[in-house]
Amino acid sequence: MNIELLKALCETPGVPGNEEGVRDLILGEVEGLFDEVRVDPMGSLHCVRKGKGKDPERIMLLCHMDEIGFLVSHISEKGFLYLQPVGGFDPRNLFSRRVRVCTDEGELKAVMNPAGRPVHIASAEDRKRIPEPHEFYVDTGLGEAAADKVKVGDMVVMDEPFLEMGEKLVSKALDNRVACWLGIEAARGLGKAKTKSEIHVVFTTQEEVGLRGARTASYSVKPDIGIGIDTTLACDTPGVPEQDRTTVQGKGFGLHIRDGSFIADKALVAEVAALAEKKKIPFQRTMLRSGGQDGAAAQQAAAGARVFGIVVGTRYIHTVTEMVDRNDLQAALDILVAFLKSR
Numbered sequence: 001m002n003i004e005l006l007k008a009l010c011e012t013p014g015v016p017g018n019e020e021g022v023r024d025l026i027l028g029e030v031e032g033l034f035d036e037v038r039v040d041p042m043g044s045l046h047c048v049r050k051g052k053g054k055d056p057e058r059i060m061l062l063c064h065m066d067e068i069g070f071l072v073s074h075i076s077e078k079g080f081l082y083l084q085p086v087g088g089f090d091p092r093n094l095f096s097r098r099v100r101v102c103t104d105e106g107e108l109k110a111v112m113n114p115a116g117r118p119v120h121i122a123s124a125e126d127r128k129r130i131p132e133p134h135e136f137y138v139d140t141g142l143g144e145a146a147a148d149k150v151k152v153g154d155m156v157v158m159d160e161p162f163l164e165m166g167e168k169l170v171s172k173a174l175d176n177r178v179a180c181w182l183g184i185e186a187a188r189g190l191g192k193a194k195t196k197s198e199i200h201v202v203f204t205t206q207e208e209v210g211l212r213g214a215r216t217a218s219y220s221v222k223p224d225i226g227i228g229i230d231t232t233l234a235c236d237t238p239g240v241p242e243q244d245r246t247t248v249q250g251k252g253f254g255l256h257i258r259d260g261s262f263i264a265d266k267a268l269v270a271e272v273a274a275l276a277e278k279k280k281i282p283f284q285r286t287m288l289r290s291g292g293q294d295g296a297a298a299q300q301a302a303a304g305a306r307v308f309g310i311v312v313g314t315r316y317i318h319t320v321t322e323m324v325d326r327n328d329l330q331a332a333l334d335i336l337v338a339f340l341k342s343r
């Protein structure tokens, strides 16, 4: 398992609209794996493997490159940075974070905290209140000089190293560098042999703010089959009732049937389940009450496509401690390669 690649993908900053660093890393990795590679006007990276014969079936894999993060929205006179979140943050996870401010000249290490008083002098009311994301600010330690280095629109990401813990992998950006990794490794897994279908692995932009890159990318590909590859919840942890756990880690890839954005094609779900059983690849069927993923964009582009999702159960999602199980990741890779070879 190419964990070094996953680590590099996770540690490269890339919030919505700022995916260039991640895209450059992927560009280096996919050399020689595809017949055609291009970047579209929204910044999504299209990697195409030609199929056999005339007018082959088009299968599109959608792997979003962006991670949740922030853009600097204001620099105060004293040099504190105010932020707008890009992606769904839970403010309870934002206290006392180390962050990276990415400027044109390079990165600044900084810290993020909510405006207000420390515990020693906080009132009982203060202690109970959870600030809104816009109440957090970043301190670069540079004071007023921050204004010379940072500008409105610069991205800010969490500063957390990738961790291996037994079978588990932990990072701030497994959502969705896991899919970037799967898109690259699935292409590698296909080897040199030509598939019947034409395969489009598309690394999309701006998913976390509403599947934006996937919409335009899908419209240009007009796939017959779309596969939304993403993380999903793994609430197999204390404090969540069994019926809400979504996935159990270590029980295989998630065959995604429904979320707030799409309902998967029934025949495809049956086909993938039968293939997984035949190949002895562990899987679990997954549903999510709300939230969406890129598969929905493929399903509804142009005249529409048949879609399903391949997902990896992730504990502590949208925090700096996102955690996946490497066996689930391997199962997701195995089913992708098996499915692409089967068509």
Ligand SMILES: [Zn+2]
Residues within 6 Å of the ligand: 064, 175, 176, 207, 230, 231
């Ligand atoms: Zn995602």
